[in-house]
Amino acid sequence: MNERQPHRGLFRGSEAIGEEMLTWRQLSSGLYRRVLHNVYMPSCDQLDYVTKCHAAALIAPPHAVLTGRSAAAIRGLDLAVTTDPVEFVVAEADRFGPVREFRIRRTTLTAGDYEPWQGIRLATPKRLALDLLLRHTPRTQSRSRCLRTAVSDLDCALRAGLVSEDQVAATLWGRRDRGIALAREAFELRDARAESRPESEYRVILTLAGLPPEPQFVVRCPDGFEARLDLGYPEHLIAVEYDGEWHNDEDQPAKDLARRERLRALGWRVLVYRARDLRDTPDQVVADVRALMG
Incomplete structure (x- = not known):
């Protein structure tokens, strides 16, 4: 074997x-599921992206380096979905x-770019962070979209403490x-305070438009009320918030409404966006x- x-x-x-x-x-x-070329698993087992990376390790050559979002997944950072390709760099x-x-x-x-893993090589945190920035090129999508995605990936890696x-x-x-010029530009737009990838993306969009917001701005009142904004413009009393799917859970919509009503009572204008936006x-x-802003 x-x-x-x-x-x-x-x-x-x-x-x-071959071994009968x-x-x-x-x-x-139908008892087995094809994961990748020549790699299978029982159909009853759950297929996720980490498992897909392990499947790739069974067929990639020993010198291939698993990197980018794939290496991040192995190191515990959730940046990819199961349908995404497995990422490698080679000489x-x-x-x-x-x-x-x-x-x-x-x-x-x-x-120094890799270490042994599952019979192949796994990118070090520094190398995978580099490849997160280099994996985006304006050939297939706009420069703005490339920057949005690269920055959001890097923000996640920084916030998780995977790399400094x-x-x-x-x-x-x-x-x-x-792609190194775009990678350096993305690095300059980083901010580890971001708590979600969509928040990072909206921050990049606004910054590129000349409207850099303050991430995780905290509104404090004398009565003890506090609200932490995804993105804020305190001098204009403007809040920009992203509501992910969890904002639809149980009593969360009512909590969000009450919180935003308090903000509006303090003079804040609140803009709320969702995944479709x-x-x-x-x-x-x-x-x-x-x-x-007028």
Whole structure:
């Protein structure tokens, strides 16, 4: 058998058949789920993104470095969904890929960029942070969208303590990778105070428009009332808030309403956005804030 230890119920189909553990008919009977090329798991087992990364480790060459959102997932940071590709970097001259459901980028690597993991290599926190910034290019989406996504990923890594600002700055210094200019711009827009990726994205949108807000601004009143705003403009008494799905849970809508009524009684104008707003009309927040500023 392969020296790599499978994760949970993962196995290589070719090995299972070759060692007469299963027949091809059994493998394709519906009892097993194909995760990646030649990698299967019992259909009753739950497939998530971390499991998908482990599946990739069974078929990637030993020198491939799992990085970016994939390495972040292995290190406990939830930045990817199950349908996202597994991300690797390899040396410039490497011939690995293309592989379906893998995202493979060729770059300069040093021994300090990775450590052994599951028979392949896992990017160090500094390396994965670099690749979170370098994975976005304006070739397929707008520069603004690239910055929004890169900054939100980096904010999450910084807030989780996976990597420090000084480490990322040192990693960016002196590099000439494709996309390094955008990576450095994204780094300048970072803010570890952000508590969600959508909050980071709205902050970037507003900052790029010349309207930088204050993240996690706390409104305090003499009677003890406190409200922490996702994004605030205290000099204009404008609050920008993002309501994720959990804001629909149980009595949360009533709590949100009461909190915002208190803010409005204090003179604050509150703008609230949801997932569909960020997806369909992300720049509307700029027009809304400017209108309130007069």
